[in-house]
Amino acid sequence: MAMLPVVTGKLALGALRLLGRSGNALPGLVVERLFPRYLARTLAALPHGVVVVSGTNGKTTTTKMLAAILSERFRVLTNDTGSNFVRGTIGAAISSSSWAGRLDADVAVFELDEAHAVRFVERYRPERVLLLNVMRDQLDRFGEIDHTARLLRTVAEHATVAVGLNRDDARIAAIADGIEAEPVWYQVADDLRHLFPTDEELYGGASRAARASDGASAELVAWGTEGTTIRIGNEQQTFPLRASGAHNAQNATAAAAMAATFDLSPDVIFAGLRAVEPAFGRGQSFVVDGRDVSLHLVKNPAGFRQSLAAARVEDPSRICIVINDDDADGRDVSWLWDVDFTGLDGGAPVSTAGTRAADMAVRLRYDGVEVGHVDPALAPAIDRAIAATATGERLLVFSTYTAMWGLHRHLVARAKEVRA
Amino acid sequence: MTPLRIVHLYPHEMNIYGDTGNVVVLRRRLEWRDLPVEIVPVGIGDALPSDVDLILGGGGQDATQGEIGEDFQRRGPDLRAAADDGVVMLAICGAYQLLGHEFLTHQGTRIAGVGVLDVVTNGSDTRLIGNHAVDSAWGRLVGYENHSGLTTLGAAATPLARTVPGRGNDGRDSTEGCVQGNVFGTYLHGPVLAKSPRFADELLRRALERRGDSGELAPLDDALALQAADVAARRPR
Numbered sequence: 001m002a003m004l005p006v007v008t009g010k011l012a013l014g015a016l017r018l019l020g021r022s023g024n025a026l027p028g029l030v031v032e033r034l035f036p037r038y039l040a041r042t043l044a045a046l047p048h049g050v051v052v053v054s055g056t057n058g059k060t061t062t063t064k065m066l067a068a069i070l071s072e073r074f075r076v077l078t079n080d081t082g083s084n085f086v087r088g089t090i091g092a093a094i095s096s097s098s099w100a101g102r103l104d105a106d107v108a109v110f111e112l113d114e115a116h117a118v119r120f121v122e123r124y125r126p127e128r129v130l131l132l133n134v135m136r137d138q139l140d141r142f143g144e145i146d147h148t149a150r151l152l153r154t155v156a157e158h159a160t161v162a163v164g165l166n167r168d169d170a171r172i173a174a175i176a177d178g179i180e181a182e183p184v185w186y187q188v189a190d191d192l193r194h195l196f197p198t199d200e201e202l203y204g205g206a207s208r209a210a211r212a213s214d215g216a217s218a219e220l221v222a223w224g225t226e227g228t229t230i231r232i233g234n235e236q237q238t239f240p241l242r243a244s245g246a247h248n249a250q251n252a253t254a255a256a257a258m259a260a261t262f263d264l265s266p267d268v269i270f271a272g273l274r275a276v277e278p279a280f281g282r283g284q285s286f287v288v289d290g291r292d293v294s295l296h297l298v299k300n301p302a303g304f305r306q307s308l309a310a311a312r313v314e315d316p317s318r319i320c321i322v323i324n325d326d327d328a329d330g331r332d333v334s335w336l337w338d339v340d341f342t343g344l345d346g347g348a349p350v351s352t353a354g355t356r357a358a359d360m361a362v363r364l365r366y367d368g369v370e371v372g373h374v375d376p377a378l379a380p381a382i383d384r385a386i387a388a389t390a391t392g393e394r395l396l397v398f399s400t401y402t403a404m405w406g407l408h409r410h411l412v413a414r415a416k417e418v419r420a
Numbered sequence: 421m422t423p424l425r426i427v428h429l430y431p432h433e434m435n436i437y438g439d440t441g442n443v444v445v446l447r448r449r450l451e452w453r454d455l456p457v458e459i460v461p462v463g464i465g466d467a468l469p470s471d472v473d474l475i476l477g478g479g480g481q482d483a484t485q486g487e488i489g490e491d492f493q494r495r496g497p498d499l500r501a502a503a504d505d506g507v508v509m510l511a512i513c514g515a516y517q518l519l520g521h522e523f524l525t526h527q528g529t530r531i532a533g534v535g536v537l538d539v540v541t542n543g544s545d546t547r548l549i550g551n552h553a554v555d556s557a558w559g560r561l562v563g564y565e566n567h568s569g570l571t572t573l574g575a576a577a578t579p580l581a582r583t584v585p586g587r588g589n590d591g592r593d594s595t596e597g598c599v600q601g602n603v604f605g606t607y608l609h610g611p612v613l614a615k616s617p618r619f620a621d622e623l624l625r626r627a628l629e630r631r632g633d634s635g636e637l638a639p640l641d642d643a644l645a646l647q648a649a650d651v652a653a654r655r656p657r
Contacts, residue, residue: 136436325655331551332564334438334610355655358648362614365644366441366448374644376651 002042002101005035009094025083028091039090040124042097048074048107050124051258054117054155055132055172056148057303058251059084060279061243062132063111065255069272070107073264077105085116086123107262114151121158129156129181130164130258132251134171135198135302136335149175156181164258167216168196186257188220188250195223195246195309197302218257223249225313230273232256235266243278244285244294245310247303281404286415290391293411298398299329301338307398308343317393319348320385321364322378322403323356329400333359341367348396349388353381354403378406386414423456424627427468429477429515431461433488437566439478439512441611445620446474453638455628464491468498473627474508475499477515479567479609489531492518496534503536508627509603512612516597516605517541517569526568537600538574539589546591550657552608553649554581554588554596559618561596562649563608571607573598580606602626615649617642 012027031038043050053063067078079092089110097103112120120126134149149171156163159181166172167187176183188196221236222229228241228249241252252273259269278284285294294314298304311319325333333356341364344350351373352360361371372388375381382397389395399407428443443459450457460469464487480488492499499519503509509519517523520533526543533541546568553562561581570590573579579589580597588596588607597606604623606612613620617640625635 331655331657332437332566332609334441334564337438337441337444337611337614338435356648356651358644358651359615362644362648363441366444366614368448371644374647 002038002097002103003099004101005031005038006094006097006101007099008034009091010097010099013091013095025085025087025091027094028083028085028087028089031090031094032087036123039086039093042093042103043108043124045103046077046105046108048262049127049161050108050110051128051130052117052120052126052155052159053109053111053130053132054114054152055166056114056135056300058132058247058254059111059113061248061282062130062251062254063109064279065252065273065276066130066258067109068276069255069259069264069269070109070262072268072272073262074106075104077103077108079110084111084113086112086120089120114148114155117155118151121155125158125160127159127161128164128258128261129159129162130254131156131166131172131175132254133166133169133302135300136338145171153178162258162261164254164261166254168193169198182261184257184261185216186218186220186253187216188253189222192220192223192246195306196250197305197309216257217260218253220249220253228252230256230270232260232266232269237266237270239270239274241273242276243283244314245283245296245307247306247310248278248283281399281408284408286411288386288411288414291386291389292392292394293386293389293415294394294396295404295407295411296396296398297401297404299401301335304336304339304398308339308341311396312343314394314396316348316396318385318389318395319344319350320382320395320397321350321352321360322354322381322397322399322407323352323360324354324400324403325356326402328402336360336363339363341369344369351375351381351385351388353378354400357381378403379410382407382410383414421456421633423458424450424473424624425458425460425469425471427472427475428459428461429475430463430480430488430491432463434478434480434514436479437513437564437609438611438614439476439609442476442478442510442512442613445611445613446476446624449617449620449624449637449640452640464488468495468502472502472507473631474623475502475510477509477511477519479513479515488514489518489523489533492534493532499534499536503601503603506602506630508623508630509536510613510623511537511603511605512609513567513569513607516607517571519603519605520571521574523569536603537598537605538576539571539598539605540574541569541571544568544570548587548591548607550587551652551655552583552587552596553653554583554608556581556619558622559616560649560653561606561608561612561619562615562652563606563610563612565607566609567607571598571605576600577605580604602630610652615645615652617645 520539579595629635
């Protein structure tokens with residue numbers, strides 16, 4: 001029954017490969033148009049159903065972590081190619097199916113951006129939804145942050161079994177009222193909340209609303225150079241999470257809470273979290289000529305501020321900030337003014353790169369941070385930053401999305417080894 | 421010298437698209453010249469301080485526009501008196517609309533403005549969005565517009581700059597922003613002052629001269645800002 005759509009999709013995929021291209025989006029789009037019921041029929045056959053992961057920040061990492069945990073017990077289908085549109089989920093299903101249309105999977109974990117998550121749940125009601133946060137992101141595309149919160153509420157209303165909710169995000173927490181499925185909470189310990197500044201707090205706004213604290217399925221108990229401590233139910237473990245940054249520890253906590261709804265023991269969940277590698281450009285590290293170079297995707301103010309907070313713990317000897325303004329980055333770079341860079345003043349020397357290298361340098365200058373080189377060209381800029389970093393020292397690279405591809409390719413080519 | 425007193429209107433509610441950066445830019449440009457400055461945040465219900473030299477207001481989310489509208493209305497007499505007194509104001513997007521006579525939303529709700537600027541705004545179902553560089557009497561202004569409210573200028577308001585159809589105040593009359601006395605309104609976020617240094621200094625000059633200080637500002641090195649403006653002006657919308 002699913003043979004014709006799968007064959008069509010695989011042929012489209014093959015044609016793309018002949019053209020020297022890859023990716024699931026186009027084959028997914030072809031099948032979405034020609035066989036509109038393929039997705040729902042295929043997913044309905046999965047014995048453990050579908051998890052939709054959405055929110056502003058952390059979708060890719062959390063999806064990867066949850067898929068890794070569930071892989072300890074199940075065969076997992078996931079859209080790990082970075083296409084977080086509906087067509088990406090269809091493409092993933094087609095890639096994982098045999099030519100006869102047979103999909104060998106028990107459960108699916110799909111990352112979907114907020115708008116496409118709504119389109120997805122209108123086609124298929126997922127068993128589970130995991131919601132991360134609502135932050136100001138790419139406002140030139142989505143329009144308004146409150147609109148984004150409404151989109152996520154719609155997604156949550158379609159879940160049939162469980163909705164994972166971030167107790168530290170007021171807009172996400174409010175979604176608990178009025179959903180059919182069971183709310184499943186995750187949170188960070190009180191003394192870690194300062195590592196997760198909200199957009200409201202940036203403007204000296206009211207301190208965070210008091211929150212309920214009972215009954216969270218998973219909690220981030222501690223985070224730092226000594227490791228990450230997470231509590232699942234009544235069990236707590238400290239371990240080195242390979243993806244750096246406090247936000248990634250929070251993502252791990254979200255994944256743990258959702259994994260617990262599958263009746264997996266905490267031991268199994270911790271085993272999955274210990275093994276998972278960082279997602280593309282999200283806390284990945286490379287060793288280049290004896291220097292430790294780590295890549296951090298930045299795409300909105302709150303995420304950038306969290307990465308800077310983590311950077312202070314990592315104590316780098318140089319920093320390079322790479323800002324592009326293509327469609328996938330957001331054409332409007334005004335969000336850089338909602339990041340407080342004053343903490344970089346007098347610290348590691350900073351250089352800038354990308355199409356908006358000059359904009360970034362202006363921003364830093366107005367926060368009192370001296371900027372070294374300002375160079376739009378990626379490879380020369382990053383090579384100069386590496387050369388200026390002493391052997392054995394660390395270079396932190398913050399980069400927007402489209403620049404990340406070139407940077408990653410360049411660092412892979414230059415790195416002797418890639419490690420977590 | 422008494423500090424130049426800059427009021428930042430509604431820092432919690434009107435702060436999208438980097439508009440808070442205008443406060444940072446003006447403060448730094450004064451500090452770099454060793455001129456004292458004081459920033460006074462004014463939120464909902466707060467009184468305007470006395471002896472204000474400059475007032476900055478930014479854009480807000482549509483959801484807060486109604487709430488802000490009432491508070492704005494309440495301080496209407498103060499704002500009109502300040503404008504009549506020559507206080508320099510820069511209002512971006514939502515604040516620009518509320519300084520006008522009224523904002524009629526696309527849903528038909530009428531939000532009264534304070535009438536400092538001779539403009540009216542009508543909500544629409546099209547959004548004017550993208551990088552925007554315009555030439556003004558104070559150099560090129562470079563920012564990013566993002567609005568569905570369309571603003572029409574009355575006789576007392578002069579366009580701040582010329583642009584092309586599809587951009588600016590209403591997308592049709594090829595004007596961007598307005599100036600009326602010492603009050604400036606614009607749809608340019610970005611923040612506009614970061615990449616429009618001459619315009620930033622014009623606001624400071626007017627504020628200093630109004631209170632009897634010298635408006636002669638020591639030159640700053642704006643090469644980076646002008647370079648960033650050049651890049652932004654050439655990028656796609």
